[in-house]
Structures are given as structure tokens and as C-alpha cells.
Amino acid sequence: MQFKTVIEPFRIKSIEPIQFTTRDDHLASLQRAKYNLFGLHGDEVLVDMLTDSGTGAMSNQQWAGMLLGDESYAGSRSFYKFEAAVQDITGFKHVIPTHQGRAAERILFSIIAHPGCVILNNNHFDTTRANIEYVGAEARDLVIEEGHIPGLIHPFKGCMDVELLRQTIREVGRDNIPLVMLTVTNNSGGGQPVSMANIRAVSEVCHEHGLPFFLDACRFAENAWFIKTREDGYRDKTPLQIAQEMFSYADGCTMSAKKDGLANIGGFLALNNDDLAMQCRNLLILTEGFPTYGGLAGYDLEAVAQGLREVLDEHYLEYRVRTVAYLAEKTVSAGIPIIQPPGGHALFIDAKAMLPHIPVYHYPAQALAIALYLEGGIRGVEIGSVMFGKPHPDGTETPAQMELVRLAFPRRTFTQSHIDYVAEVLTYIHSIQEDIRGVRITWQPPFLRHFTAHFEPL
Numbered sequence: 425m426q427f428k429t430v431i432e433p434f435r436i437k438s439i440e441p442i443q444f445t446t447r448d449d450h451l452a453s454l455q456r457a458k459y460n461l462f463g464l465h466g467d468e469v470l471v472d473m474l475t476d477s478g479t480g481a482m483s484n485q486q487w488a489g490m491l492l493g494d495e496s497y498a499g500s501r502s503f504y505k506f507e508a509a510v511q512d513i514t515g516f517k518h519v520i521p522t523h524q525g526r527a528a529e530r531i532l533f534s535i536i537a538h539p540g541c542v543i544l545n546n547n548h549f550d551t552t553r554a555n556i557e558y559v560g561a562e563a564r565d566l567v568i569e570e571g572h573i574p575g576l577i578h579p580f581k582g583c584m585d586v587e588l589l590r591q592t593i594r595e596v597g598r599d600n601i602p603l604v605m606l607t608v609t610n611n612s613g614g615g616q617p618v619s620m621a622n623i624r625a626v627s628e629v630c631h632e633h634g635l636p637f638f639l640d641a642c643r644f645a646e647n648a649w650f651i652k653t654r655e656d657g658y659r660d661k662t663p664l665q666i667a668q669e670m671f672s673y674a675d676g677c678t679m680s681a682k683k684d685g686l687a688n689i690g691g692f693l694a695l696n697n698d699d700l701a702m703q704c705r706n707l708l709i710l711t712e713g714f715p716t717y718g719g720l721a722g723y724d725l726e727a728v729a730q731g732l733r734e735v736l737d738e739h740y741l742e743y744r745v746r747t748v749a750y751l752a753e754k755t756v757s758a759g760i761p762i763i764q765p766p767g768g769h770a771l772f773i774d775a776k777a778m779l780p781h782i783p784v785y786h787y788p789a790q791a792l793a794i795a796l797y798l799e800g801g802i803r804g805v806e807i808g809s810v811m812f813g814k815p816h817p818d819g820t821e822t823p824a825q826m827e828l829v830r831l832a833f834p835r836r837t838f839t840q841s842h843i844d845y846v847a848e849v850l851t852y853i854h855s856i857q858e859d860i861r862g863v864r865i866t867w868q869p870p871f872l873r874h875f876t877a878h879f880e881p882l
């Protein structure tokens with residue numbers, strides 16, 4: 425008998441109690457945090473779905489591995505385990521550890537990007553875009569048209585528009601494009617996967633023009649699972665084989681091990697080009713650490729090395745993707761609009777469609793994220809005009825294309841009843857949606873404003 429229930433592929437050996445809080449507590453916390461959910465204390469949150477980054481539970485094998493960590497400054501044994509795990513999956517010649525993904529991005533872009541040049545991607549993640557813009561370059565998104573339509577079902581909405589890529593190379597000129605990236609899965613575009621066919625096609629166009637092609641590989645294992653289950657010809661391949669093929673088309677990658685590394689901290693930059701790798705290592709030594717630890721402890725390298733093996737387990741990936749789909753089904757049956765189909769690491773609620781009475785310049789997704797916390801103690805994150813809107817000197821703003829609230833799933837952390845609770849709260853908020861008001865920004869910093877901006881309900 426083939427049973428249908430997809431169970432959590434682990435038992436719980438160590439637990440972390442949740443702090444229970446009331447609606448009055450939530451209101452007081454919101455006022456203190458200036459209605460920015462990044463300003464809340466962890467203990468003020470009942471179900472924290474702010475991010476899936478570094479928030480997962482490690483396995484007994486990972487904790488055991490941490491005791492084996494070799495803290496040698498140079499040539500740590502743990503580094504060679506880490507390097508072998510990364511090379512086994514990616515095949516890249518040079519593996520440069522970093523303390524997290526954005527450190528890999530900063531090192532890469534401060535070497536290859538400069539004012540006037542353009543980096544192309546399906547959708548740049550916020551730290552990627554910020555690191556590119558910080559060095560004066562432009563970050564341009566070339567996701568396929570379908571990727572802009574939240575309700576549209578398409579198996580690989582994270583793909584890059586290959587024709588638009590060719591056109592952009594013609595317009596901008598290949599000499600002004602230091603690098604083309606594909607983010608797998610496409611986090612800012614709704615956690616949507618990129619097909620193998622698209623990775624191959626983008627790679628071909630890049631190599632025709634002599635352009636380096638990198639993956640932003642944070643969720644490479646989830647992307648591999650979507651390829652296995654949705655793309656012809658991959659059903660019988662293992663997630664490892666699929667991941668290896670994905671990386672085989674690229675010249676390098678940036679990675680946050682806080683995602684599909686199943687670790688609480690860590691990342692890497694991996695690449696084939698010897699000269700670029702040397703420059704990256706030199707900068708690494710200046711700002712992160714010696715190339716065999718890159719700002720990480722030996723035990724962190726152990727946790728990532730083990731995590732990279734566990735993340736490709738089929739039972740894990742099936743459970744992971746099924747959990748998000750389960751919440752999506754409950755949300756849709758409550759009549760709440762979401763990005764379809766649901767992504768690999770998060771549910772993205774379409775706040776513009778759910779709260780049509782709030783104009784985009786009153787940040788409907790921020791308003792919805794605040795309501796989720798106020799009513800249910802659930803912390804999600806706005807991915808809309810607060811994060812991606814472009815403020816102009818005259819005080820006006822170009823809004824983001826979509827106004828989303830992302831409920832991210834920490835890996836191996838919540839059980840099905842946590843998810844049932846989230847669905848119940850969402851359903852309640854949908855029933856009171858007309859009472860939800862927009863917000864205005866009362867203070868903002870010049871970069872990555874969503875982390876620290878202050879808001880006021882209207």
C-alpha cells in the first residue's frame with residue numbers, strides 16, 4: 425500500500441519552547457518597533473516566518489560534526505571536508521568560504537562590477553542588488569513575462585527571458601556586462617524554480633558572448649526537486665545528479681549556506697576562473713579571513729559540509745516542498761490570493777489583490793504583515809514597495825511590480841499544527857480585511873530600508 429501522507433522525515437530530540445503572547449503584547453511591541461517587524465524581539469513572536477535563512481534545525485549528524493571542528497587558522501581539516509562537499513555538488517575548482525551569502529556577493533561584485541556596468545539576473549535578491557548598486561553598477565532583472573503575473577500557474581516561473589537577454593546584451597554591449605546570474609530558486613520572484621532547459625539556454629547565450637555565468641545557488645536543492653518533479657527527463661535522476669547538471673552549465677556561484685546548506689551561518693563563493701579566484705581570495709583575506717575559514721569557525725564548516733549532503737535527501741525535499749503546498753492549498757481555499765504555484769521555501773501572499781482598498785503608496789504588503797503579527801503573533805516579511813520601491817528626491821516613489829507578504833518556512837522547524845494555526849490566522853485576517861489600513865514611512869535609511877525604516881499606521 426502506498427500511503428499518501430507526507431510525514432516530517434525526522435523525530436524531535438531537542439525542543440525549544442515558544443513564548444505565548446497576547447494581541448495587547450503584540451500592539452505594544454509594534455509601537456516600540458515603529459511597526460517594523462525586523463525590530464521585534466524573537467521572544468515576542470509566536471510563529472516566526474520572517475525568513476528561512478539560518479533559522480532551520482540542524483540534525484544530530486550536524487551537531488555531532490561540530491564537535492569534530494578543526495579550528496586551525498590555516499589548513500583546517502574541516503575546510504577540506506567543506507571544500508569536498510561543495511565540489512562534489514558544484515564541480516567548481518575554487519571554493520572560497522564566506523560568513524554568509526552577501527559576503528560572497530560583496531567580494532565578487534567589488535572585483536568585477538564598476539560604475540556604468542550592468543549585471544543581469546532573473547530577479548536580483550535584495551542583498552545582491554544592494555551590493556551591485558553599492559559599487560555604482562546597475563542590477564537588471566530579466567525574468568520571463570509569466571513571472572510578473574502572480575496568479576498565473578507555470579511550472580518554472582523563475583526562468584530568464586532568453587530573447588530579452590540577447591536583446592539586452594546587444595543594447596548594453598557585452599563589454600559592459602561583467603556577469604550574468606540566475607537565482608535558483610528565484611527568491612524575490614516568489615521562490616519560483618528555473619528549469620534545466622532555461623539554465624542551459626542562458627548558459628549558451630552567455631558563452632556565445634564570452635560572458636561569465638554564475639548561479640545564485642542559495643536554494644539549489646529545492647530547485648533540483650522542482651526539476652525532478654516538473655521537467656521531462658529528470659524523474660529518474662537523483663537530486664544530486666540534477667544539482668550537478670545545473671552547476672555544470674555555470675562558471676561559478678554565490679551561496680548562502682543559511683538556506684540549502686541547512687546551517688545557521690555560512691556561505692561560499694565557488695568558481696573556475698583562476699585569476700578571478702585569486703583576486704577574490706586576496707579580498708577575502710583583507711575583510712573576512714584566511715581562505716580556509718573565510719570568517720567561519722571550523723565547526724561551522726563541518727555543519728555546512730554535512731548540511732549540503734542532507735539537503736539533497738529525497739524524503740527531505742518531498743516533505744519540504746509539500747509543506748509549503750499544504751499551506752498554499754488551505755490559503756487558496758480560504759479565498760486568499762497567492763503567487764501560484766507556491767514556491768519551494770515560502771508562501772507569497774498577493775497583498776495588492778487581497779487588500780485592493782490600500783493604494784501601493786500606502787504599502788499594502790507592509791500593512792498585511794503588520795496585521796498577521798498583531799492578530800496572530802506570526803511574523804512574515806514585506807516583499808513589495810518597501811523593499812524594492814525606488815524613492816525619488818522629490819518625495820515620490822516608483823512602486824515595486826508586486827506587493828507580496830512572504831511567509832518563509834524555516835527548515836525542519838515547525839510541525840503540521842503550526843502550519844494549521846497559520847492558515848487559521850490568515851483566514852481570520854481575510855474576514856476582517858476591510859478594517860486593515862495602510863502605513864506611511866516616517867524615517868528611512870539610504871540602502872536596504874526595509875530592515876530599519878520606521879512606519880506609522882494611517
Ligand SMILES: *Cc1c(COP(=O)(O)O)cnc(C)c1O
Nearest residue numbers: 524525526549551611642680682
Ligand atoms: C539569502 C539570499 C542571499 C544572501 O545570503 P545571506 O546569507 O543572507 O547573506 C542572496 N541571494 C538569495 C537568493 C538569497 O535568498
